Amino acid sequence: MPPLLSKLLTFIPPPKMPSSTTISAASATKPRLRGVVFDMDGTLTVPVIDFAAMYREVLGEDEYIEVKKKNASGIDILHHIESWSSDKQKKAYEVIAEFEKKGMDNLKIMPGALDLYGYLESRNIRRGLITRNVKAAVDLFHQRFGMTFCPALSREYRPYKPDPAPLLHICSVWQVQPNEVMMIGDSLKDDVACGKRAGAFACLLDETGRYSSPEYSTVEHKPDYEVTSLAEVHKLLEANFDLTP
Numbered sequence: 187m188p189p190l191l192s193k194l195l196t197f198i199p200p201p202k203m204p205s206s207t208t209i210s211a212a213s214a215t216k217p218r219l220r221g222v223v224f225d226m227d228g229t230l231t232v233p234v235i236d237f238a239a240m241y242r243e244v245l246g247e248d249e250y251i252e253v254k255k256k257n258a259s260g261i262d263i264l265h266h267i268e269s270w271s272s273d274k275q276k277k278a279y280e281v282i283a284e285f286e287k288k289g290m291d292n293l294k295i296m297p298g299a300l301d302l303y304g305y306l307e308s309r310n311i312r313r314g315l316i317t318r319n320v321k322a323a324v325d326l327f328h329q330r331f332g333m334t335f336c337p338a339l340s341r342e343y344r345p346y347k348p349d350p351a352p353l354l355h356i357c358s359v360w361q362v363q364p365n366e367v368m369m370i371g372d373s374l375k376d377d378v379a380c381g382k383r384a385g386a387f388a389c390l391l392d393e394t395g396r397y398s399s400p401e402y403s404t405v406e407h408k409p410d411y412e413v414t415s416l417a418e419v420h421k422l423l424e425a426n427f428d429l430t431p
């Protein structure tokens with residue numbers, strides 16, 4: 187046999203893999219997840235801040251209706267008041283602080299949060315937190331519920347969500363890539379946008395199915411996953427990711 191032909195004959199295509207091998211090969215290519223970053227209000231804690239009432243009081247009824255119309259996925263109140271005069275801004279911050287204080291007095295842990303935290307801790311998966319609330323609220327949260335999220339970035343870290351900066355900062359502290367991290371939160375405009383802009387996975391916690399409404403169908407950043415409770419996250423992570431810290 188000519189040497190070339192004998193060489194070619196050695197390149198026989200491998201037999202088609204049986205389906206069980208295909209499945210295990212597919213599971214071996216699951217993306218690696220090394221950290222989870224949580225939003226605080228409405229995600230790790232039960233929503234106690236009446237945001238609609240807060241926006242109404244800050245903006246006044248007419249402006250509230252106007253701004254709401256222009257911002258389908260939600261109002262960014264902090265961003266909105268940034269261009270106001272310092273007097274007007276000061277008053278707005280006082281109103282916001284009052285609503286946040288009421289929220290702190292009634293702080294409750296979200297069902298499933300402790301279990302999920304314990305699960306991530308047992309797998310050595312990093313746990314971080316990003317909130318647009320103030321540092322005092324994060325400190326109170328840590329004290330009250332005995333969980334430690336690190337880093338935990340509050341409103342004092344600028345720019346805040348939906349800017350990807352806080353999530354990218356956490357990735358660099360952890361020395362992981364953004365695509366090895368998941369952002370979980372109850373806000374499409376803040377948490378999902380922050381996660382997707384950073385290049386991370388984003389999981390939307392939508393307890394009531396409010397985001398199924400058509401007004402949200404045109405938003406720019408869509409979540410990779412959606413859950414109606416934190417209790418679902420554990421299975422979601424096991425099914426879709428390689429959890430190697």
Ligand SMILES: [Mg+2]
Pocket residue numbers: 225226227228229371372373
């Ligand atoms: Mg939230």
